[in-house]
Amino acid sequence: MNTTDLGYAVQLSFIVGAALFAIGLHLMNSPATARTGNRLSALGMIIAVTAELVYVSQGHTGLGNWAIIVGGLALGGGAGLRLARTLPMTSMPQLVSLFNAVGGGAAALLALNDFLALDGRRVLAGGAPGLDGWRTLFIAADILIGSVTFTGSLIASAKLMGILKGQPILIPGGRIVTWFTVVCGLSVSIVLILAGAGVVTYETPVLYALLGVALACALLFGVTMVLPIGGADMPVVISLLNAFTGTAVAMAGFVVNNVMLIVAGALVGASGAILTRLMANAMNRSIANIMVGGFGSQEGMQADLTAEGSAVREVSVDDAAIQLAYASKVVIVPGYGLAVAQAQHGVRELADLLEARGIEVSYAIHPVAGRMPGHMNVLLAEANVPYPQLREMDDINPEFERTDVALVVGANDVTNPAARTDRSSPIYGMPILDVDRARSIIVVKRSMGRGYAGIDNPLYLNPKTGMFFADAKQGLQQLIAAVKAV
Amino acid sequence: MNVGILIDSLTVFVLAILLGFEVISKVPATLHTPLMSGTNSIHGIVLVGAIGLAATADSPPAAVLAFVAMAFAGANVVGGYWVTDRMLQMFKRHPVSPIDKAHQATRGSR
Numbered sequence: 250m251n252t253t254d255l256g257y258a259v260q261l262s263f264i265v266g267a268a269l270f271a272i273g274l275h276l277m278n279s280p281a282t283a284r285t286g287n288r289l290s291a292l293g294m295i296i297a298v299t300a301e302l303v304y305v306s307q308g309h310t311g312l313g314n315w316a317i318i319v320g321g322l323a324l325g326g327g328a329g330l331r332l333a334r335t336l337p338m339t340s341m342p343q344l345v346s347l348f349n350a351v352g353g354g355a356a357a358l359l360a361l362n363d364f365l366a367l368d369g370r371r372v373l374a375g376g377a378p379g380l381d382g383w384r385t386l387f388i389a390a391d392i393l394i395g396s397v398t399f400t401g402s403l404i405a406s407a408k409l410m411g412i413l414k415g416q417p418i419l420i421p422g423g424r425i426v427t428w429f430t431v432v433c434g435l436s437v438s439i440v441l442i443l444a445g446a447g448v449v450t451y452e453t454p455v456l457y458a459l460l461g462v463a464l465a466c467a468l469l470f471g472v473t474m475v476l477p478i479g480g481a482d483m484p485v486v487i488s489l490l491n492a493f494t495g496t497a498v499a500m501a502g503f504v505v506n507n508v509m510l511i512v513a514g515a516l517v518g519a520s521g522a523i524l525t526r527l528m529a530n531a532m533n534r535s536i537a538n539i540m541v542g543g544f545g546s547q548e549g550m551q552a553d554l555t556a557e558g559s560a561v562r563e564v565s566v567d568d569a570a571i572q573l574a575y576a577s578k579v580v581i582v583p584g585y586g587l588a589v590a591q592a593q594h595g596v597r598e599l600a601d602l603l604e605a606r607g608i609e610v611s612y613a614i615h616p617v618a619g620r621m622p623g624h625m626n627v628l629l630a631e632a633n634v635p636y637p638q639l640r641e642m643d644d645i646n647p648e649f650e651r652t653d654v655a656l657v658v659g660a661n662d663v664t665n666p667a668a669r670t671d672r673s674s675p676i677y678g679m680p681i682l683d684v685d686r687a688r689s690i691i692v693v694k695r696s697m698g699r700g701y702a703g704i705d706n707p708l709y710l711n712p713k714t715g716m717f718f719a720d721a722k723q724g725l726q727q728l729i730a731a732v733k734a735v
Numbered sequence: 736m737n738v739g740i741l742i743d744s745l746t747v748f749v750l751a752i753l754l755g756f757e758v759i760s761k762v763p764a765t766l767h768t769p770l771m772s773g774t775n776s777i778h779g780i781v782l783v784g785a786i787g788l789a790a791t792a793d794s795p796p797a798a799v800l801a802f803v804a805m806a807f808a809g810a811n812v813v814g815g816y817w818v819t820d821r822m823l824q825m826f827k828r829h830p831v832s833p834i835d836k837a838h839q840a841t842r843g844s845r
Binding site for chain 1: 740741744747748749751752753754755756758759760761762763764765766767768769770771772773774775776777778779780781782783784785786787788789790791792796797798800801802803804805806807808809810811812813814815816817818819820821822823824825826827828829
């Protein structure tokens with residue numbers, strides 16, 4: 250579809266839609282206005298889609314075509330709505346991954362259709378006219394990025410859902426396959442672009458076959474890229490795939506010549522890029538390291554210095570409850586273990602009890618506390634924790650020195666002081682929550698097992714630390730009962 | 736592809752990326768999950784492209800591609816906006832009293 254063919258009204262509504270997207274994202278800068286922002290963004294979407302439907306209805310759209318439009322929308326929209334309404338907040342990472350997959354997939358399909366319908370014929374007719382190399386470039390970029398996003402996000406989603414195991418899945422020779430798909434996919438795409446530009450000439454079946462190879466490489470790359478990635482690295486992966494989807498949609502915008510797709514794709518790409526960088530920084534890993542396959546390469550780095558039973562001080566429920574009940578400032582440090590145990594509501598109940606006693610309670614949230622950026626905040630908001638109590642790492646860290654009790658529930662690596670001091674530690678340099686600076690620390694933990702990075706946490710050996718060995722949910726219930734009894 | 740159109744599109748692309756960086760770097764970490772979910776719905780705009788594709792599909796393979804693209808993009812848009820809204824309605828400034836909670840349970844969100 251060509252921009253010049255579009256009615257001016259349709260183009261204007263696209264501008265309105267794109268502006269509403271930008272304004273909507275701007276309103277996301279505060280929890281107070283974010284909901285309005287999302288609704289404005291949805292309004293922009295409705296305007297754009299309605300305009301396109303009106304435009305299409307003025308053309309030669311047959312009954313069959315309308316059936317595709319209505320049928321596809323009803324099927325997809327219904328499925329999306331069902332998932333969006335029913336899935337629990339703990340499942341948000343896999344849902345977002347799934348939407349990444351279908352968004353990227355749809356973008357790739359646009360380019361695929363465009364190539365099959367247009368460029369194949371043109372190139373066949375003996376060299377492409379004008380700048381069709383450019384068009385082929387965008388088509389190739391869209392198909393490559395969209396396909397990688399599609400399979401990569403599906404694998405990520407499957408891992409998060411537990412269909413595939415969360416630990417790194419290493420296939421023998423997997424790294425080689427990954428590199429092969431990169432080299433093969435890119436070189437075949439370059440040949441296609443040259444063919445599009447008319448530098449080289451191929452018969453249509455050859456072009457289709459080349460496109461098929463590029464497509465297969467990209468799909469395979471998505472799989473081999475994400476399979477070796479462990480659960481704790483998911484925030485980076487999801488952000489990266491989010492950036493990919495945005496880019497794929499922008500490329501699709503170039504292919505079908507639609508400015509709104511370009512604007513929306515660019516906004517999403519920028520968002521994904523920012524989040525990827527934030528997540529990578531929060532884990533102290535460079536994006537380059539992540540891109541080139543540094544994922545999951547930490548196995549074998551376990552320094553075995555478990556001091557089980559040596560200096561660990563165990564604390565009883567009643568002692569822990571007394572410490573909490575007579576504190577004046579308590580900081581709760583939730584980790585993903587809390588979400589796994591579905592203990593968000595318990596933690597909120599305990600906080601309510603403490604607040605009723607006049608104790609200042611806040612939550613220290615590490616950027617990678619969940620399975621996607623900001624995940625822990627959503628889980629706590631769902632448990633009705635007011636958002637002003639949810640404090641970011643840089644904001645809360647100076648306050649630990651004035652904190653009487655830091656209550657660590659289901660968090661491990663993000664509290665590991667070795668990241669600050671121990672140069673040999675795999676997580677050395679990772680920004681952490683300065684829990685060890687609190688006057689006392691209570692760690693609710695099932696056992697002395699290690700965290701995701703598979704390393705020991707000297708915090709547990711700290712004389713100020715009391716270990717309360719319990720499942721997060723049951724442990725909190727016991728604490729609540731004990732605090733009530735104080 | 737017309738060079739003029741290409742340059743226009745690239746201009747829009749570059750400016751939109753800069754706008755994106757500017758706007759999104761101001762979003763607090765508390766809202767990063769709804770942000771990602773919200774931008775997710777925005778890339779559902781590919782639906783507009785899918786409609787164009789479906790309207791012009793004139794062969795069985797094109798029809799299949801168009802149908803799948805419609806379904807994918809439709810799920811992306813509808814599900815994305817809905818779940819983002821569901822998430823954002825949970826962010827509240829003040830604690831919710833037990834009475835409010837009971838109210839919420841029976842009447843949905845306030």
